[in-house]
Amino acid sequence: xDEKDTNRLEAFSDGVFAVxxxxxxxxxxxxxxxxxxKLLGNSELWQAIFEQWPMLLAFVxxxxxxxxxxxxxxxxxxxxxxxxxxxxxxxxILLMLIVFIPVPTALLVEYITHPELNTAAxxxxxxxxxxALCFNLLWRYASYKGRLLGQQVDMDGVNKISRQYLFGPLVxxxxxxxxxxxxxxxxxxxxxxxxxxxxxxxxxxxxKKDQDPQLPMxxxx
Amino acid sequence: xDEKDTNRLEAFSDGVFAVxxxxxxxxxxxxxxxxxxKLLGNSELWQAIFEQWPMLLAFVxxxxxxxxxxxxxxxxxxxxxxxxxxxxxxxxILLMLIVFIPVPTALLVEYITHPELNTAAxxxxxxxxxxALCFNLLWRYASYKGRLLGQQVDMDGVNKISRQYLFGPLVxxxxxxxxxxxxxxxxxxxxxxxxxxxxxxxxxxxxKKDQDPQLPMxxxx
Amino acid sequence: xDEKDTNRLEAFSDGVFAVxxxxxxxxxxxxxxxxxxKLLGNSELWQAIFEQWPMLLAFVxxxxxxxxxxxxxxxxxxxxxxxxxxxxxxxxILLMLIVFIPVPTALLVEYITHPELNTAAxxxxxxxxxxALCFNLLWRYASYKGRLLGQQVDMDGVNKISRQYLFGPLVxxxxxxxxxxxxxxxxxxxxxxxxxxxxxxxxxxxxKKDQDPQLPMxxxx
Amino acid sequence: xDEKDTNRLEAFSDGVFAVxxxxxxxxxxxxxxxxxxKLLGNSELWQAIFEQWPMLLAFVxxxxxxxxxxxxxxxxxxxxxxxxxxxxxxxxILLMLIVFIPVPTALLVEYITHPELNTAAxxxxxxxxxxALCFNLLWRYASYKGRLLGQQVDMDGVNKISRQYLFGPLVxxxxxxxxxxxxxxxxxxxxxxxxxxxxxxxxxxxxKKDQDPQLPMxxxx
Numbered sequence: 056x057d058e059k060d061t062n063r064l065e066a067f068s069d070g071v072f073a074v075x076x077x078x079x080x081x082x083x084x085x086x087x088x089x090x091x092x093k094l095l096g097n098s099e100l101w102q103a104i105f106e107q108w109p110m111l112l113a114f115v116x117x118x119x120x121x122x123x124x125x126x127x128x129x130x131x132x133x134x135x136x137x138x139x140x141x142x143x144x145x146x147x148i149l150l151m152l153i154v155f156i157p158v159p160t161a162l163l164v165e166y167i168t169h170p171e172l173n174t175a176a177x178x179x180x181x182x183x184x185x186x187a188l189c190f191n192l193l194w195r196y197a198s199y200k201g202r203l204l205g206q207q208v209d210m211d212g213v214n215k216i217s218r219q220y221l222f223g224p225l226v227x228x229x230x231x232x233x234x235x236x237x238x239x240x241x242x243x244x245x246x247x248x249x250x251x252x253x254x255x256x257x258x259x260x261x262x263k264k265d266q267d268p269q270l271p272m273x274x275x276x
Numbered sequence: 277x278d279e280k281d282t283n284r285l286e287a288f289s290d291g292v293f294a295v296x297x298x299x300x301x302x303x304x305x306x307x308x309x310x311x312x313x314k315l316l317g318n319s320e321l322w323q324a325i326f327e328q329w330p331m332l333l334a335f336v337x338x339x340x341x342x343x344x345x346x347x348x349x350x351x352x353x354x355x356x357x358x359x360x361x362x363x364x365x366x367x368x369i370l371l372m373l374i375v376f377i378p379v380p381t382a383l384l385v386e387y388i389t390h391p392e393l394n395t396a397a398x399x400x401x402x403x404x405x406x407x408a409l410c411f412n413l414l415w416r417y418a419s420y421k422g423r424l425l426g427q428q429v430d431m432d433g434v435n436k437i438s439r440q441y442l443f444g445p446l447v448x449x450x451x452x453x454x455x456x457x458x459x460x461x462x463x464x465x466x467x468x469x470x471x472x473x474x475x476x477x478x479x480x481x482x483x484k485k486d487q488d489p490q491l492p493m494x495x496x497x
Numbered sequence: 498x499d500e501k502d503t504n505r506l507e508a509f510s511d512g513v514f515a516v517x518x519x520x521x522x523x524x525x526x527x528x529x530x531x532x533x534x535k536l537l538g539n540s541e542l543w544q545a546i547f548e549q550w551p552m553l554l555a556f557v558x559x560x561x562x563x564x565x566x567x568x569x570x571x572x573x574x575x576x577x578x579x580x581x582x583x584x585x586x587x588x589x590i591l592l593m594l595i596v597f598i599p600v601p602t603a604l605l606v607e608y609i610t611h612p613e614l615n616t617a618a619x620x621x622x623x624x625x626x627x628x629a630l631c632f633n634l635l636w637r638y639a640s641y642k643g644r645l646l647g648q649q650v651d652m653d654g655v656n657k658i659s660r661q662y663l664f665g666p667l668v669x670x671x672x673x674x675x676x677x678x679x680x681x682x683x684x685x686x687x688x689x690x691x692x693x694x695x696x697x698x699x700x701x702x703x704x705k706k707d708q709d710p711q712l713p714m715x716x717x718x
Numbered sequence: 719x720d721e722k723d724t725n726r727l728e729a730f731s732d733g734v735f736a737v738x739x740x741x742x743x744x745x746x747x748x749x750x751x752x753x754x755x756k757l758l759g760n761s762e763l764w765q766a767i768f769e770q771w772p773m774l775l776a777f778v779x780x781x782x783x784x785x786x787x788x789x790x791x792x793x794x795x796x797x798x799x800x801x802x803x804x805x806x807x808x809x810x811i812l813l814m815l816i817v818f819i820p821v822p823t824a825l826l827v828e829y830i831t832h833p834e835l836n837t838a839a840x841x842x843x844x845x846x847x848x849x850a851l852c853f854n855l856l857w858r859y860a861s862y863k864g865r866l867l868g869q870q871v872d873m874d875g876v877n878k879i880s881r882q883y884l885f886g887p888l889v890x891x892x893x894x895x896x897x898x899x900x901x902x903x904x905x906x907x908x909x910x911x912x913x914x915x916x917x918x919x920x921x922x923x924x925x926k927k928d929q930d931p932q933l934p935m936x937x938x939x
Binding site for chain 3: 728729732733735736737739740741742743744746748750751757759760763764767778781782785786788789792913
């Protein structure tokens with residue numbers, strides 16, 4: 056196997072993903088007192104927590120999305136063996152978009168109950184669309200003529216990613232269109248998208264089990 | 277030994293555990309001035325710090341719990357050698373619960389001196405119960421028919437974990453029941469639980485020393 | 498190849514870079530309500546976001562700068578194989594400057610629209626200048642007579658870095674001079690500097706492709 | 719060389735150290751407006767920054783101390799090859815004290831200009847003293863009869879650490895005594911202590927260079 060030159064790049068990226076996904080919790084503040092400062096009773100507190108559903112739904116959606124973006128990063132860097140300045144440059148832009156996610160998330164929480172105002176939802180879905188584009192750019196750059204893939208390329212895996220990445224930006228354009236029309240629907244669509252990409256037996260690993268039923272599914276992630 | 281495919285998954289998880297456990301400190305604010313803005317004197321400051329015992333006790337309990345959850349994650353991933361999309365999906369849900377811990381912790385701090393209101397304690401213990409369930413699910417999925425364990429399985433270690441994991445959710449159901457009755461008692465029960473799981477010579481590694489007194493106890497963690 | 502003694506030093510530094518670059522987002526707060534607490538409409542929100550351009554420009558500049566500083570750290574530690582207490586000491590000072598960046602960044606955001614007041618811009622560019630000096634010191638210390646470089650030194654790579662590092666502090670002195678005269682210009686100059694250092698085919702890796710067109714460009718980062 | 723079982727324990731600890739050291743910056747807030755909200759002019763801003771010297775001095779001291787504590791952790795885990803539950807337990811307590819440092823740091827900043835009130839300084843130095851004790855406990859536990867050190871022990875290195883660790887808590891008792899008398903003096907003493915432990919050619923690596931002048935100083939950190 057080729058020696059990998061991207062270990063520290065992956066370690067640094069893992070760190071940024073880990074911090075970004077964890078910072079999402081800083082925006083969750085559950086209420087515990089009414090406007091006069093009196094502690095909420097049991098039923099009032101349950102009700103107050105349930106009223107925070109936009110915050111909790113946005114947290115779950117953004118958390119899953121960053122998690123799946125990490126998975127995608129992991130998937131493509133299994134094939135990328137070498138690094139150059141352009142790759143680091145594209146990776147920094149990608150990480151900047153990941154780190155930015157809490158900002159449109161916080162905005163979306165405020166606007167989710169006002170579906171007639173779609174700016175926040177557009178910004179939220181737009182950030183995800185930009186990320187999908189950036190992943191594409193990074194992958195096309197690294198895989199073009201096998202530029203950074205090393206000597207022993209798993210062509211099957213590489214081609215599979217290249218095919219999938221044709222569709223990634225497309226689904227996020229659909230998310231953008233839904234955001235134009237309806238804010239809560241676009242949030243739920245983004246959540247379903249993240250869950251869909253994370254589910255096993257999606258087009259992400261077609262035929263793997265059929266071909267090699269005995270083998271552990273180590274290549275599938 | 278099988279090659280491990282889970283290195284980056286573990287590195288990412290370690291990062292999330294590390295950030296989540298450290299962010300707990302952001303909720304500790306010691307007072308230094310009275311309501312008129314005058315700096316507290318020596319004895320007033322000591323008293324003000326001691327009055328923050330709910331905050332400090334909750335910090336210690338949540339810190340130990342996340343630490344022990346990391347240890348559990350480490351223990352089961354010593355046996356898990358391969359990864360697939362379902363495992364990553366379950367791991368993201370588990371990390372989401374870990375990251376969420378500061379939220380019920382902050383709520384508990386407000387309610388600990390009002391034991392007649394048990395909502396916060398239920399949410400706190402409920403989060404831990406959900407984590408225990410999630411650990412079980414992840415472990416059952418990975419170890420079912422040795423699915424993701426690799427060729428050379430340490431069956432003793434695997435069976436030990438499987439047996440222990442029958443009891444994990446049970447003790448957290450007890451914690452939930454205590455939370456229903458008495459908030460401070462449930463916090464202390466959770467702390468004792470974390471310390472118990474961390475102590476050496478618990479059922480976590482029965483007979484290890486007796487079997488191999490010369491060998492370093494490398495398998496015990 | 499020499500065994501590396503600097504693995505944990507690099508892992509710790511990667512962690513600090515990753516947290517510092519991610520914390521930059523905590524200073525981005527987009528407005529969503531007017532002074533009377535009323536939610537902003539679509540066009541008002543777009544306008545309010547665009548009015549935050551100093552915040553967003555400063556975020557992008559500091560993010561790229563920390564990213565490129567990480568790249569520099571990575572580049573020089575590819576050659577540094579051993580560690581001693583002085584190296585750790587210099588590395589801590591360097592990390593302290595990295596961690597400090599959000600402070601002058603936040604100050605710059607407030608002063609960018611008041612170009613007649615240059616203190617914030619001087620502090621911002623001054624922090625970068627101190628970082629460039631610190632990188633130089635660390636590199637000169639480690640590479641002096643090959644002190645910490647191990648047995649098999651890539652002399653070409655080492656000499657290239659040493660030549661480049663003559664110019665690093667110089668360009669940041671120019672940035673400092675521009676900060677004296679014009680705040681927004683110095684911010685943009687710093688951003689261009691980061692992009693310039695990140696771009697491929699800069700003097701950072703002269704002649705690499707010409708010498709070895711077949712080889713992957715693994716040494717260039 | 720023995721295989722190491724402590725890799726993930728070190729990775730997790732590195733993460734906690736990296737986050738804790740970086741979070742220190744969250745307590746640095748430079749002023750930019752006077753009480754009426756007017757932006758400070760050049761000379762006013764410089765003056766306002768210089769007036770924040772307690773905050774900046776405390777930041778530098780705590781940053782160096784956490785950095786040196788990381789170095790100590792790194793040093794002792796170079797010898798510790800195996801892990802058990804007690805070691806993880808002691809390590810969690812140690813990390814809890816590291817994570818706690820921003821709390822007494824923030825308190826100290828408020829009290830540094832009131833040297834007649836020594837509670838904050840005692841809490842600050844007391845935290846460091848507890849850390850020194852905890853390092854001792856962890857090291858004594860791991861090195862007792864070579865319990866967790868593996869087969870090929872570097873006895874010279876082990877004995878050196880054991881000797882040094884007799885003095886560690888002692889110097890922090892002195893720091894505690896100085897804190898009783900004078901707050902700013904104890905802060906500066908703590909800073910000097912960190913710098914002293916970080917300086918090369920301290921008793922930390924006696925005679926290394928004399929014995930093996932050709933060898934890289936890889937063992938010294």
